[in-house]
Amino acid sequence: MFQGHSLKTAAGRHVSMTRFGAPMPRRDPPLPLLEVQDLEVTFATDAGPLRAVDGVSFAVDRNRTLGLVGESGCGKSVSALAVLRLIPNPPGRITAGRVLWKERDLLRLPARQLPAIRGAEIAMIFQDPMTSLNPVFTIEQQLGEVLRIRFGQGRRQARARAREMLATVGIADPDRRLQNYPHELSGGMKQRIMIAMALLAEPDLLIADEPTTALDVTIQAQILALIRELQQRTGMAMVLITHDLGVVAGVCDEVAVMYAGRIVEHAPSAAIFENSQHPYTRGLLASIPRKGRRKESRLATIEGVVPSLLEPPPGCRFAERCPRRRELPEADQRRCRQVDPELLPVAGTPNAAACHYPCSGERR
Amino acid sequence: MQPMTEPAAPPPPLLDVRDLRKHYPVRGGLFATQQATVKAVDGVSLRVRPGETLGLVGESGCGKSTLGRTIPRLEDPTAGEVYFAGRNLAEARGRELFALRRQIQIIFQDPYASLNPRMTVGEIVREPLAVHRRGRRADQQRRVAELLELVGLSADVSDRYPHEFSGGQRQRVGIARALTLEPKLIIADEPVSALDVSVQSQVLNLLVELQERLGLTYLFISHDLSVVEYLSDTIAVMYLGKIMEIGPARAVFEAPAHPYTRALIEAIPEPDPRRRVRHAPVRGETPSPINPPSGCVFHTRCPYAVEACRGVVPPLEAVDPARRGQADADDLHRAACIRKDEI
Ligand SMILES: Nc1ncnc2c1ncn2[C@@H]1O[C@H](COP(=O)(O)OP(=O)(O)O)[C@@H](O)[C@H]1O
Ligand code: SF4
Ligand SMILES: [Mg+2]
Numbered sequence: 001m002f003q004g005h006s007l008k009t010a011a012g013r014h015v016s017m018t019r020f021g022a023p024m025p026r027r028d029p030p031l032p033l034l035e036v037q038d039l040e041v042t043f044a045t046d047a048g049p050l051r052a053v054d055g056v057s058f059a060v061d062r063n064r065t066l067g068l069v070g071e072s073g074c075g076k077s078v079s080a081l082a083v084l085r086l087i088p089n090p091p092g093r094i095t096a097g098r099v100l101w102k103e104r105d106l107l108r109l110p111a112r113q114l115p116a117i118r119g120a121e122i123a124m125i126f127q128d129p130m131t132s133l134n135p136v137f138t139i140e141q142q143l144g145e146v147l148r149i150r151f152g153q154g155r156r157q158a159r160a161r162a163r164e165m166l167a168t169v170g171i172a173d174p175d176r177r178l179q180n181y182p183h184e185l186s187g188g189m190k191q192r193i194m195i196a197m198a199l200l201a202e203p204d205l206l207i208a209d210e211p212t213t214a215l216d217v218t219i220q221a222q223i224l225a226l227i228r229e230l231q232q233r234t235g236m237a238m239v240l241i242t243h244d245l246g247v248v249a250g251v252c253d254e255v256a257v258m259y260a261g262r263i264v265e266h267a268p269s270a271a272i273f274e275n276s277q278h279p280y281t282r283g284l285l286a287s288i289p290r291k292g293r294r295k296e297s298r299l300a301t302i303e304g305v306v307p308s309l310l311e312p313p314p315g316c317r318f319a320e321r322c323p324r325r326r327e328l329p330e331a332d333q334r335r336c337r338q339v340d341p342e343l344l345p346v347a348g349t350p351n352a353a354a355c356h357y358p359c360s361g362e363r364r
Numbered sequence: 365m366q367p368m369t370e371p372a373a374p375p376p377p378l379l380d381v382r383d384l385r386k387h388y389p390v391r392g393g394l395f396a397t398q399q400a401t402v403k404a405v406d407g408v409s410l411r412v413r414p415g416e417t418l419g420l421v422g423e424s425g426c427g428k429s430t431l432g433r434t435i436p437r438l439e440d441p442t443a444g445e446v447y448f449a450g451r452n453l454a455e456a457r458g459r460e461l462f463a464l465r466r467q468i469q470i471i472f473q474d475p476y477a478s479l480n481p482r483m484t485v486g487e488i489v490r491e492p493l494a495v496h497r498r499g500r501r502a503d504q505q506r507r508v509a510e511l512l513e514l515v516g517l518s519a520d521v522s523d524r525y526p527h528e529f530s531g532g533q534r535q536r537v538g539i540a541r542a543l544t545l546e547p548k549l550i551i552a553d554e555p556v557s558a559l560d561v562s563v564q565s566q567v568l569n570l571l572v573e574l575q576e577r578l579g580l581t582y583l584f585i586s587h588d589l590s591v592v593e594y595l596s597d598t599i600a601v602m603y604l605g606k607i608m609e610i611g612p613a614r615a616v617f618e619a620p621a622h623p624y625t626r627a628l629i630e631a632i633p634e635p636d637p638r639r640r641v642r643h644a645p646v647r648g649e650t651p652s653p654i655n656p657p658s659g660c661v662f663h664t665r666c667p668y669a670v671e672a673c674r675g676v677v678p679p680l681e682a683v684d685p686a687r688r689g690q691a692d693a694d695d696l697h698r699a700a701c702i703r704k705d706e707i
Contacts, residue, residue, distance in 0.1 A: 071560035170649045188424065216423035216587065218665075221631040222644040243560060246633030250640045269637045287565035288635055289594035291617070295417075295572045299565035299594070305530060 031103055032059040033237050034083070034122075034205055039097035041075075041082050044090060050309050052078045052092075054261040057343075058239075060205070063231065065238040067252030067269070069245060071284075073306065074258040076241045077127065080207050083239075084118050085111075101205075120150050123203035125211045129190035132197065133182040139166075140178035143197055150201045165196040170222050188215055195223055202234050209241040224251055245288055249273055257281045260306050260317040263343055267351035277351040277358040279324040316341050316355065324357060332357065374694065376450065377411035378581045379418075379435070379549055384408045384444035386427075386434045390654060402653045404430040406605035407444075409680075411694050412598070414548070417575065417582040419596030419613065421589055421628065423650060427605040428585045432553045435583070436468040437461065449548070466496060469542035471535075473554035478538055479526040485512070485537050486522030492544040511540040516570060532563035539570065543578070553585045568594065589632050593617055601625045604653055604661040607680055611697030621683040621699035623666045623707065660701065668707050678702045 041053040053075040060066040068076045081087050082094050085106065099106040101117065109117075118124070126132055134142060143162035147153040153161065159178070166174035169192040182190055191214050198206060206227070212220035228251065230236060240251055248255055248269070255272040257265040257280065265278035276282050286300035293299070304321035307313050315337040319325055325336045335356055343354040347362050357363055386405040404427045412418040420428050433439045435446050437453055446453040448464055456464055472478040479488055486508050493504045509519035515536040526534055535555060542550060552571070556564040568591065574580055586592050592599060593613060600610040601624065609622040620626045630645040646665045651657055657664045663673040680700040682688045687696060701707075 071562065170647075172649060172651070216650070217589070217631040218423065218627055218644070218646050219649055220633075222647070224633070225644045244633065245561070245635040249635045249637045250633040273635060273637055284561060285635065287562045289565070289568070289590045291590065291593065291632070291634060293590075293594050294613075295595050298569050298572070301566045301569065302562040303566075 031100060032061040033102065034239075035059040035098075035100040036079070036083060037098040037100065039079060039082055039099070040095045041078050041087055041092060042095045043092045045310070047310050051095075051312075052261055052309060053082065054309075054312075056097075056258070056261075056263055058256050058263065058266070060237045060239055062204070062235045062237050064254070065231070065240055065252045067248040067255040068239060068241045068258060069243065069248055069255060069284075070258035071243060071306070075261045076258055077209050079258075080124070080209050080239065080241055083207060084122060084124060085114060086124075119146065119203075120201055121203060122205045122207065123198035123201045125195055125198045125206070125208040127210045127213065129187070129194040130182065132194050133190060135182050137181070138178065139180055139182070139185075139193055143178070143193075143200060146197055146201050162196070162200065165200050166193070168226055169193075169196045169199075170219050171196075188219070191215060192219070192223070195226075199226070199230055202230070203236060205237045205239070207239045207241075210243070211240070212247065213242065213244065220247070227251070245273075245285065257284070260312060261309055262317065262354060264318065264354045265351060266343065266353075267349070271350045275349060275351070275359075277346045277349055277353040277360055278318075278355050279322050279359065280318045281353075282359060283321075283323070313337070315339050318355075324355075324359070328357060332363075375414055377447075377694065378414040378449060379410075379412040379583065380445075380447040381408060381410050381435060382445040382447070384431070384434060384446060385442040386430050386439060387442045400654045403605045403656065404653065405434060405441075408602075408605075408607055410598075410600055410607065410610060412549070412581055412583060413694065414581050415575070415579050416597040417584055417595050418598045418600060419592035420583060420585045420600050420602060421587065421592045422602035423587060423628075425650060425653060426602040427653075428602050429553055431602070432470065432551045432583065432585050435551065436465055436470065438470075466545045467547050468549045468551065469545070469547040471538050471542050471550060471552040471555045473557050479534060479541075481526055484523050484525055485517075485529075488526070488537060489522075489540045489544055492541065496545060498545070507544070508540075511543055514543065514574070515540045516566075530563070531559050532566055535559065535567050536570065539567075539574070543574070546578075547580070549581045549583065551583045551585070554587065555584075556591060557586065557588065564591075571595065589628055601628065604650065604656050606661060606700065608662065608701070609697075609699040610680065611683070611699075612695055615683075615697040619683075619697075621697065621704040622662075622701045623668045623703075624662045625699075627665075627667075662701075668701075668703050670703070672702060676702065 037057050039053055039056045040051065043050045043052055056079050058066060070076055083099050087094060094107060140159060140162060144155060144158040147158040147161060162178060163174045166177055171177055171189060171192055195211060212223050231238060242248060252269050254268050256263045259280050265276060265281045272281060276285060283302040289299060302321055307317055307320065313319065319336040325333055341354045341356045343352050345352045346358045346360050349360055384405055385407055388402045388404055390400050390402050408431055410418060422428050434441050441454050451464060453464055489508045489511055490504050493507060508522060512519050512521060517533065517536050556567050559567060575582060584592065584595050596613045599613045599616040601608045603624050609616060609625045616625060620629055627645040648665050651664055659674040659676055660678050663669040678700045680698045683697045683699050683704055690696060
């Protein structure tokens with residue numbers, strides 16, 4: 001059993017999972033640091049409303065790291081942006097859900113209270129560094145601003161701290177870099193400066209969206225080590241978004257796998273990698289070339305494409321591509337195609353999966 | 365009884381690159397007027413036998429793309445030789461160059477950028493046939509249909525435009541186009557880096573299948589070691605324009621001799637939570653290629669560096685002492701590190 005792991009049922013009720021997976025009502029559960037409930041984000045498109053995130057719930061606590069994984073377009077970044085109310089509107093809108101942060105709903109907070117939270121209590125690292133860097137200020141000014149707002153540090157103190165952090169994220173010649181404007185820096189360097197900026201704030205929660213995808217592996221290893229070290233020191237909570245399952249295994253305590261706007265599996269990291277219950281998770285894991293794999297044996301693939309979010313299929317969104325479905329009797333296959341599976345605990349495992357016929361063999 | 369014949373000589377390499385250099389003049393130094401040189405490729409030698417894959421790995425800016433462009437003479441080398449099927453590409457001119465180049469095709473990372481958005485998929489794949497005046501139009505169209513099926517698309521996608529396809533499908537179109545003129549050598553520069561893993565595995569499988577069916581030779585360039593390990597027979601590891609280690613894939617991965625190769629392998633995050641990398645294997649970032657470190661270019665980041673590493677440029681030498689004499693053997697495992705035999 002996975003201690004302290006709590007899930008939401010579709011009805012929004014807290015359940016904790018026992019060894020046998022039977023949901024039990026909890027007495028006075030202490031609220032986690034961040035709890036996202038039934039989040040729904042819709043974009044207006046020429047072809048009609050597109051629900052990019054459709055009923056996503058997750059929680060993360062101090063000292064813990066949740067990985068959000070899945071292939072491009074599945075809704076990872078939109079979920080993260082919604083937490084901080086950064087969905088561009090129009091065309092996007094958060095159409096349902098709650099984002100409970102220290103017991104307040106960020107989605108209902110007056111907009112003027114947001115700056116005190118964003119970049120300070122909750123820091124975010126984006127895929128595109130220019131989302132966080134301001135082109136008209138030098139790096140020193142921008143890093144200094146974070147330290148001034150967060151810790152009230154003066155210029156001299158902030159400068160020393162900023163220089164130290166730039167060196168820590170692997171930037172050579174930090175003194176010179178502090179005087180640069182963002183456009184004077186390479187993409188990889190901007191990425192590292194944004195990471196430095198997020199970490200300088202020593203946030204309670206770090207949301208990192210593909211923070212190391214654009215970086216070289218040796219630099220990635222440095223940044224991940226740095227993030228882990230900071231987490232140990234400050235107890236920061238983290239939501240790490242990535243498509244790289246290796247990074248997930250290296251950093252995350254638990255993992256939520258997304259597919260077509262939904263979470264299809266949620267489990268402690270080890271349970272995802274060793275005993276995943278959703279056929280999509282299994283497919284993803286099998287398609288990575290691992291150490292020691294040679295071309296003499298073909299890699300597994302997931303045939304087909306992700307369904308359109310404009311008109312998602314009525315049943316399981318993975319049904320069209322699902323290899324497990326194809327092995328089921330006719331009647332069960334119909335059920336896969338017609339009935340939308342809920343994200344439910346899988347008996348005998350610490351996993352929750354949105355599948356009628358999870359890999360454990362359970363039928364529900 | 366075995367007949368007493370000579371053991372079959374290994375086939376000559378299809379591609380034989382000798383001491384290739386590509387230097388770019390850049391403005392740099394203290395005053396922007398000073399001339400400096402970026403040694404993007406700085407004395408690279410490698411061989412690829414027909415039907416095999418050489419995987420070229422290294423981090424951004426190490427020169428692997430420049431090498432990939434200089435081999436088929438998309439850029440003129442500063443020095444060195446490139447023998448392709450026995451002929452020196454670096455000296456070929458006019459029609460000979462045109463004919464040789466036809467046998468070498470490149471697949472790029474970004475299928476979006478490398479396909480003309482205003483041409484249909486059929487036209488994109490047919491264009492090289494038209495340029496090289498191969499067959500009548502009807503034959504060309506038959507060939508296009510054949511190629512599209514070969515890469516796992518159906519012939520009836522011919523009339524559609526690139527934007528109607530997913531990333532993986534576009535990469536298949538790029539592969540079909542590269543195969544149009546029946547090349548012998550494919551240079552693939554990060555061909556799967558922009559793709560999601562499940563699509564990436566489809567494209568990797570396709571590349572392996574095509575190699576088996578058509579006897580293709582690959583120079584596969586990637587920053588992703590796991591992908592390179594999967595595909596390659598030989599691995600070459602580049603750093604700041606130089607090859608640090610080269611050898612049979614298994615030897616390089618199982619017994620890496622160069623500290624940089626070790627660092628790269630250690631840094632790959634493995635999809636296994638029990639095998640977490642606890643600490644970063646090397647510190648700092650790659651130095652500027654305008655002003656590379658003296659001696660071994662890796663010494664500034666190397667955990668094993670000693671004083672001598674700053675002074676001498678280590679030669680790329682056989683790792684196995686018993687084979688040191690066989691300087692010419694293709695399957696030698698070599699590394700450019702003065703401490704390769706003690707660490
Ligand atoms: N046209 C050019 N002019 C000046 N420098 C260049 C040019 N092309 C590449 N370089 C430099 O050569 C080095 C190697 O680049 P590249 O071959 O693109 O590496 P990689 O493909 O490994 O990322 C880099 O430092 C790059 O800046
Ligand atoms: S519900 Fe059916 S189609 Fe969906 S993942 Fe499970 S077995 Fe596959
Ligand atoms: Mg490149």
